[in-house]
Amino acid sequence: MTQTKPELLKTIVDALATIAPEVSDFDLDPDVPLREQIELDSMDHLHFLVALHQRLGVDIPESEYAGMRRLTDLVEYIAARSQANNPS
């Protein structure tokens, strides 16, 4: 079943929390670039992509991911992909 965007955002933040559990310290603003709010290194980013794939079944190419600076960008990308996969 397709998730609503607020549900998707929660799933994404949950996935991030498995990599960087200190996200719970922050009231993450989905419209502000993630790297301005929390420190992630290149291995964190890689693990985050794997965690998103596991939870949502969406494979985000690295080249696309690089352009997604805000959580909102990730939500929009994944929502669009989910709709394409579930036209009903």
Add this chain to the structure above:
Amino acid sequence: MTDRPATIVRDPAKLALPPNLGDWAQARQQFRWSDVRHELFGSAGGHGNIASLALDRHLAAGRGRRTALRCVAEDGTVRDVSYAELASRANRFANLLGALGVGAGTRVFMLTGRRPELYESVLGSFKAQCVVSVLFTAFGPEPLRTRLEIGEAEVLVTSASLYRRKIAPIRAALPKLKHVLLLDADSATKAASQDPVTHNYELLMTAASQEFTTLPTAAELPALLHFTSGTTGTPKGALHVHDAALMHFATGRYALDLHDQDIFWCTADPGWVTGMSYGVIAPLLHGVTLIVDAGDFEAERWYRILDEQQVSVWYTAPTALRLLMKAGRELADRFRRPSLRLIASVGEPLNAEAVWWGVDVLGQPILDNWWQTETGGIVVANTPSQPIKPGSMGRPLPGIEACVVEHEADGQIKVLQGPDVSGELALQRGWPSMFRTYLGQSERYDKCFVGELYLSGDLVRRDADGYYWFLGRSDDVIKTSGHLVGPFEIERVLMEHPAVIEAAVVGLPDPIAGESIKGFVTLRAGEDADDSLRSQLIAHARRRLGPSLAPRDIAFVESLPHTRSGKIMRRLLRSRELGLPEGDTSALEIAR
């Protein structure tokens, strides 16, 4: 890999430029450090201040208009800084220090992103004969505090944002800090502006003169402080002197094959020794253009920089190369690299598959090399004109005498001869960028030497052709994403957590990062060993240490294995985790 040859031989005549190192044996035989000194100092008025050699020497030769730094901002915009501009900014910084009453020998620390101010303040500090230490901005407050304390920092160049996030929480622990020079001070936060030692960097720079005469600088004058890690105790501050420039120059020539018109990109941050020796000093000594990228690793961004900036020589790290491999060939093929003629790698052993990926996807083998914070510069390397053995670190460069030793029962060492030997890699002391001490820990420094040999702590095999192959560390330090990490610094932070009694961390093999940090902890009675506590501990470590030093995983254990003398046997934990034979456990404490 079975269908790949063990050696890659390239025809030197077919390389884009004639290699600086032609015949390896002949170059080694003819090499004299005194010749390098004469070549560099002859035109520098006879004294060897690193900044004079890296800047003023080029201005005197009429090369001031060349581009020294090509700075790529996070948004991709590019700003060029010429050698003349960089020299005048460095002069201003040297005068600024003088105006503050900061004298020679003072420790000046930098904690900033990769931006022009970092480079000008480093070079200006050399000119003022201060000792420079650049801190990695991804460190959390705890490793920063330790390094600022051990280094007895009196001056810190940082940004308002980094001050607020990383320095304000530890400010009270740094009573010796006399001056904080704040970048982006317009956006200075309350915490910074209330600190009475804070100055506005740009205002002071504007007020300072751009003329500065560097005083004659003795070869043995301390110039650089780099922190590294051992198995036990606090990080060690390895001190290097101005004479190290000879090594940076010679290795830039032989290992990186720098030529006059090169556009050189060293991807390491100057907060690590590679990012200083080869991300600041070596390319400027050679008068080439240095790419300074403010952004972090992103596969597409890096391919774009290689393409648009027409990088010709690229010095990077295995973790980044493996991330590029993972990003796929299609991405690589979307960009052009017509100028790229040399790719070198350092930080941890480069696997043969990555060398061959270079051949297949980037059009050339990647040259692995080996060195350490203590060596200050590249000592063992694969070079463009010599046969390359994928998976090997190469052979000793001209000016370097390396050998393989084994430790004997009486504490002495034996140099192993023969065509194929394994043991600890050792170097004959005397190369110019050898560290001169560990700050305040001379006994730890002394332990690194037996007679005339420096013992590296790395276990290697030397094959019949004289190529060295990394086997592992003789101690428990971890190599992750190209960084050498001491377990104790991490364990100490884990043990600060109220749920933890004891902690041990080890490096486990990781296909991308080389090693990934895993922690093992014993818990106080009544604590629940569950996922919630695991997350809490990882979060605690990441807050205190930053992402690069914090464990990626934590396991709860009933007890940790100790030697009879009480030391944690990290290697045993690692063997158990990997299902390897446990080896000699005769020293293991029986019951606990």
